[in-house]
Amino acid sequence: MRPRLRKLGLTVHVAASVGWLGAIAAYVALNAAALTSRDEQTVRAAYLMMAPVAWFAIVPLALASLVTGIVQSLGTSWGLFRHYWVLISLVMTTFATVVLLLHLADVRRLADLAADPAVDPTTLGGDLVHSAGGLAVLLVPLVLNIYKPRGMTRRGRREQAKRSG
Amino acid sequence: MNVPRLPRWVKVSGIVAIVLAVAVVAVLLLSGGEHGPGRHMSFGGTVFVA
Numbered sequence: 001m002r003p004r005l006r007k008l009g010l011t012v013h014v015a016a017s018v019g020w021l022g023a024i025a026a027y028v029a030l031n032a033a034a035l036t037s038r039d040e041q042t043v044r045a046a047y048l049m050m051a052p053v054a055w056f057a058i059v060p061l062a063l064a065s066l067v068t069g070i071v072q073s074l075g076t077s078w079g080l081f082r083h084y085w086v087l088i089s090l091v092m093t094t095f096a097t098v099v100l101l102l103h104l105a106d107v108r109r110l111a112d113l114a115a116d117p118a119v120d121p122t123t124l125g126g127d128l129v130h131s132a133g134g135l136a137v138l139l140v141p142l143v144l145n146i147y148k149p150r151g152m153t154r155r156g157r158r159e160q161a162k163r164s165g
Numbered sequence: 166m167n168v169p170r171l172p173r174w175v176k177v178s179g180i181v182a183i184v185l186a187v188a189v190v191a192v193l194l195l196s197g198g199e200h201g202p203g204r205h206m207s208f209g210g211t212v213f214v215a
Contacts, residue, residue, distance in 0.1 A: 084175050140178075151172030 001075035009072050016064035021142070023057035024135045031128040034121070044121040047114030054100075054107045062097045069093060082156030085149050089141035096137050103130060 001009065027050060034046035069089065073080045081087055107127065114121045152160065 084172060088175070088178070149172065149174050151175055 006072075006076060009068060009075060013065065013068035013072050016061050016068055017138075017142070017145075020058065020061040020065050021135065021138055023053060023061055024131055024138070027053050027058060028128065028131045028135060031126045031131055034124070035126045035128060038122075040121060043124075044114050047121055047124060048111050050127065051107050051111035054104060058100065059104070062100055066093050066097050079156065079159075081153055082159060083148075084151040084153060085144040085147075087153060089144050092137060092141050096134055100134065 030046045030050050030053065034043050034050075037043050037046070070080065072078075073086050073090070078086050080090060110124060110127060113119050113124060
């Protein structure tokens with residue numbers, strides 16, 4: 001990958017990844033409002049907003065982060081399976097994206113319940129554990145991507161040995 | 166040359182990940198297998214309809 005293209009790819013990847021964390025933080029904030037507010041309308045509105053935040057912010061940013069991360073690693077000398085920090089970042093990001101996609105139906109169901117005027121939204125119980133857990137999981141690739149700790153996989157060592165003759 | 170097989174930080178992270186995974190599975194099993202929004206809170210997932 002040419003340096004200019006690599007830099008553009010890195011910019012998009014960082015923007016998508018940081019945006020993903022920010023979107024989850026917004027989702028956590030909605031949960032905090034839903035769980036702590038005593039005003040029924042505020043609680044109902046918070047639950048209703050969780051679905052669009054998940055669908056139109058968290059999901060696109062998660063997919064963008066995953067795809068740009070893969071492209072970035074394959075297009076540079078880091079590779080996808082050569083270094084432990086890249087491999088673990090890939091596994092964690094893929095895991096978080098799969099759990100997110102599987103969880104969307106529950107988010108929709110929660111919003112549908114909150115939209116029902118017959119349901120007391122203050123008894124819905126929120127979705128704080130999942131969102132805070134997701135945020136915690138995503139902090140691992142963030143730290144790994146910044147610190148880039150040493151350590152090559154068996155495949156990485158083999159490729160390095162082949163290159164050095 | 167003696168090349169370390171697995172860096173220490175990978176080993177420690179792996180152990181932490183396994184402990185967390187076991188804890189999550191244990192919580193899921195102890196909660197009767199029910200999982201989803203609202204089921205982690207004290208409400209137990211009960212929805213009160215007016």
